[in-house]
Amino acid sequence: MTEPLVRIEGVSKSFGSFQAVKNVSLQIEKGEIFSLLGGSGCGKTTLLRMLAGFEAPTQGRIFIDGVDMAAVPPWERPVHMMFQSYALFPHMTVEKNIGYGLKHDAMSNAGRQARVREMLELVQLTPFATRKPHQISGGQRQRVALARALARQPKLLLLDEPLAALDKKLREHTQFELMSIQERTGVTFIVVTHDQEEAMTLSDRIAVMDQGVVRQVGRPGAVYEFPNSKFVANFLGSINAFDAKVTAIGEQISVDVPALGQTVIARAVAGVSVGQSLTMALRPEKITIHRAPVEGANVLAGGVKDLAYFGKDSLYRVALPSGALVSVHAVNAARASDDERLADWDDKVWLSFDPASVLLLTD
Amino acid sequence: MKRSNTFLLTMLGFGFAFFYVPILSMIVYSFNASRLATVWGGFSTKWYGTLLSNAQVGKALTLSLEIAVISSTTATILGTMAGIALARFTTFRGRTLFSGLVTAPLIMPEVITGISSLIFFILLGQYLGWPAARGFTTVTLAHITFSMVFVTTIVQSRMLSADRAIEEAAMDLGAKPWQVLRDVTLPVISPAILSGWLLAFTISMDDVVITNFTTGPGTTTLPILIWSKVKLGVTPDINALATLIVLTVGLCVLAAGVGMNRAERRAERDRRLAYRANQ
Ligand SMILES: Nc1ncnc2c1ncn2[C@@H]1O[C@H](COP(=O)(O)OP(=O)(O)OP(=O)(O)O)[C@@H](O)[C@H]1O
Ligand SMILES: [Mg+2]
Numbered sequence: 001m002t003e004p005l006v007r008i009e010g011v012s013k014s015f016g017s018f019q020a021v022k023n024v025s026l027q028i029e030k031g032e033i034f035s036l037l038g039g040s041g042c043g044k045t046t047l048l049r050m051l052a053g054f055e056a057p058t059q060g061r062i063f064i065d066g067v068d069m070a071a072v073p074p075w076e077r078p079v080h081m082m083f084q085s086y087a088l089f090p091h092m093t094v095e096k097n098i099g100y101g102l103k104h105d106a107m108s109n110a111g112r113q114a115r116v117r118e119m120l121e122l123v124q125l126t127p128f129a130t131r132k133p134h135q136i137s138g139g140q141r142q143r144v145a146l147a148r149a150l151a152r153q154p155k156l157l158l159l160d161e162p163l164a165a166l167d168k169k170l171r172e173h174t175q176f177e178l179m180s181i182q183e184r185t186g187v188t189f190i191v192v193t194h195d196q197e198e199a200m201t202l203s204d205r206i207a208v209m210d211q212g213v214v215r216q217v218g219r220p221g222a223v224y225e226f227p228n229s230k231f232v233a234n235f236l237g238s239i240n241a242f243d244a245k246v247t248a249i250g251e252q253i254s255v256d257v258p259a260l261g262q263t264v265i266a267r268a269v270a271g272v273s274v275g276q277s278l279t280m281a282l283r284p285e286k287i288t289i290h291r292a293p294v295e296g297a298n299v300l301a302g303g304v305k306d307l308a309y310f311g312k313d314s315l316y317r318v319a320l321p322s323g324a325l326v327s328v329h330a331v332n333a334a335r336a337s338d339d340e341r342l343a344d345w346d347d348k349v350w351l352s353f354d355p356a357s358v359l360l361l362t363d
Numbered sequence: 364m365k366r367s368n369t370f371l372l373t374m375l376g377f378g379f380a381f382f383y384v385p386i387l388s389m390i391v392y393s394f395n396a397s398r399l400a401t402v403w404g405g406f407s408t409k410w411y412g413t414l415l416s417n418a419q420v421g422k423a424l425t426l427s428l429e430i431a432v433i434s435s436t437t438a439t440i441l442g443t444m445a446g447i448a449l450a451r452f453t454t455f456r457g458r459t460l461f462s463g464l465v466t467a468p469l470i471m472p473e474v475i476t477g478i479s480s481l482i483f484f485i486l487l488g489q490y491l492g493w494p495a496a497r498g499f500t501t502v503t504l505a506h507i508t509f510s511m512v513f514v515t516t517i518v519q520s521r522m523l524s525a526d527r528a529i530e531e532a533a534m535d536l537g538a539k540p541w542q543v544l545r546d547v548t549l550p551v552i553s554p555a556i557l558s559g560w561l562l563a564f565t566i567s568m569d570d571v572v573i574t575n576f577t578t579g580p581g582t583t584t585l586p587i588l589i590w591s592k593v594k595l596g597v598t599p600d601i602n603a604l605a606t607l608i609v610l611t612v613g614l615c616v617l618a619a620g621v622g623m624n625r626a627e628r629r630a631e632r633d634r635r636l637a638y639r640a641n642q
Contacts (some may be wrong), residue, residue, distance in 0.1 A: 054531055074534045082534050087528035090549045100546070104537030135636045152536065 442514025450522030
C-alpha cells in the first residue's frame with residue numbers, strides 16, 4: 001500500500017484537564033479534499049493546529065509524507081493554513097501578502113514576482129495587487145488568504161472555515177471556485193467546516209467529529225446514506241428517529257416500533273440480534289406520501305399536522321394515531337395551485353417507505 | 364433647555380479659564396518691560412533676548428533633550444521587549460509577580476522612586492566604585508527605570524488586542540520566530556511603540572522629582588533650572604522660557620491634530636475603496 005499524505009495515529013490533545021481531541025486516527029490521500037465536520041467546540045480547529053504545528057499532540061503521532069512531524073517546527077512543515085480570520089498582514093499590500101511565504105524560499109526575485117502574478121491571476125485579484133487588506137472586500141480578502149497559502153506550493157493546505165465569513169451567495173460561488181482551484185493545483189485540502197452542505201459539496205471524504213472524537217469517515221454519499229450512529233445521521237441532514245426492538249431476523253429484519261404502533265421491515269444488516277434495542281431512523285425524503293390507502297409493509301396512516309411550502313419541495317409533518325410526528329419531504333414535481341396540492345392541513349394521508357431506506361442505528 | 368445651555372456654557376468657560384488664565388497671564392507678563400514679575404511696566408521683548416543669550420538655559424535644554432532621547436529610546440527598547448513577553452508568554456513561572464512588578468512603579472509615589480534610586484546609586488558607588496558621582500548617567504538610568512513601565516503597559520495592551528493569528532500565519536509561511544517579530548509583530552505594534560516613546564520622552568523632559576534625587580553638581584536639566592530659579596523669585600525671563608515651552612507644546616498638539624485628521628480622511632477613503640470593490 002502506498003503511504004497516505006497525512007497519517008494521524010491515535011492523536012489526543014488536552015488543555016489542562018479538558019480533552020479537546022480524543023484518540024483520532026485518520027489517513028488522508030494525496031489530492032483529496034477532506035472535510036472535518038462537526039459542531040462548535042468539537043476540536044476541529046485544534047486538530048488543524050496540530051497539523052500546522054501550532055499545538056503539540058498530548059498523545060499520538062502525525063506523519064506528513066511519511067515524516068514524523070513531532071520535532072518539525074511550523075515554519076518547516078510543508079503545510080500551509082488558511083485561517084478562520086484570514087490573518088492577512090494589515091501593513092502589507094495584497095501582493096506583499098501573497099509573496100510573503102516566497103521570501104523564505106531560495107528563489108530569484110524575478111521568479112518570486114512571476115509566482116505572485118500567477119497567484120493573483122488564479123484568484124482574479126490582479127487589479128487589486130497594490131491595495132492593503134482593509135481596502136478590499138471580505139470575499140477578496142478570503143481569496144488573498146487562499147493565494148497566500150497556495151503560493152509556496154504546499155503539499156497540504158489546511159482551511160479553517162474558509163467560507164464562514166462570506167454571505168450565502170458568495171459562499172456557494174466560492175465553493176466551486178475552491179474546488180476548481182484544488183483541481184488545477186492538485187494540492188491536498190483539509191477543510192474544516194460546521195456546515196454540512198458545504199462539506200457534502202466540497203469533499204471527496206468527510207470525517208464527522210463530536211466532542212473530540214471522530215464518529216465516522218467516508219464519502220459524502222456513504223456517510224449520508226449509511227450513518228453509523230444517530231449522531232451522524234442527525235448531523236448530516238435530518239431524520240425521524242424512534243426507539244425500536246428487533247423481533248425477527250431473516251431475509252429482512254423486523255423491528256417493533258412502539259411509537260409507530262407497528263412493526264417495520266428493514267433490510268438485513270450485520271451486527272444485530274433478536275431482542276436488541278436500537279434506533280430506527282428514516283430520512284424525510286425517503287418517505288412517500290399518498291392520498292389514498294396503499295397496500296404492503298411499511299405503511300403508516302396519519303393526518304397532516306403541519307405543512308411548509310418551499311417552492312421546489314414541501315415539508316409535511318404527519319401526526320400518527322399514536323401521537324408520534326413523522327416529517328416527510330416531498331418534491332413538488334407537478335405544478336399545482338393551492339387547492340390541488342398533494343396534501344393539505346388535516347388531510348388524511350398514508351406514508352410508505354422502502355425497507356432499504358430504513359436505518360437501524362445501534363449507537 | 365435654553366437655560367441649561369447657558370449653564371453648561373458657563374461651566375465650560377470656568378473650566379477653561381481655570382486652566383488657561385494662569386498660562387495667559389504668564390504669557391502676557393513675559394512681554395513685561397519691568398523687572399518685577401508682578402508689576403506691568405509696558406510692552407517689551409527684551410526678556411526673550413536675555414533668555415537667548417543665557418548660556419545656562421541653552422545648556423540645560425540641550426542636557427534635557429539628550430537625557431530624554433537616550434532614556435526614552437532605551438526605555439522603549441526594554442519596555443517593548445517586556446510588553447511583548449508579558450502579552451505572549453501567558454504561562455511562564457512567576458508571570459503574576461512579574462506583571463505586578465512592572466505595573467507597580469506606575470502608582471509608586473515619585474518621591475519613593477527617587478529616594479530608592481538615590482540610595483541604590485550610592486550603594487553601587489560604595490561597593491563597585493561606579494557610578495563615582497551622580498550626574499548625567501544616574502539621571503538617565505533613573506529616567507529609563509521609571510519611564511520603561513509606561514512603554515511596557517502601552518505595548519502590552521496593544522499586543523493583547525492584536526490578532527495572534529497573523530503571527531502564526533507568518534510562521535506558517537516559513538518565517539522563523541525572529542523573522543515573525545521583525546516582519547509582522549513590530550510593524551503591527553509600531554504605533555504603540557511610537558506613542559510609548561513619546562510618553563517616555565515627555566515624562567523625562569519634565570521630570571523634577573526623580574531628577575532632583577539622582578542628579579549631581581553640574582548636571583542641571585531644564586525643569587531643575589526653572590525650579591531653582593523660581594525658588595529665588597519669578598523673573599520675567601522664566602516667563603519667556605515658559606511661553607516658548609507652551610508654544611512648542613501647542614505646535615506639537617496642532618501637528619498631531621492635523622496628522623490625526625489626515626489619517627481619519629485616509630481611513631474614510633479606504634472604506635470607500637473597499638465598498639466600491641464590493642460592487
Ligand atoms: N488553548 C486552549 N486552551 C484551552 N482550551 C482550548 C484551547 N483551544 C481550544 N480549547 C478548547 O478545545 C475545544 C475545541 O476547540 P476548537 O477550537 O478545536 O473547536 P472547533 O471545533 O474549531 O469549534 P468552532 O467550530 O467553534 O471553531 C473547545 O472546547 C475549546 O474551548
Ligand atoms: Mg474552529
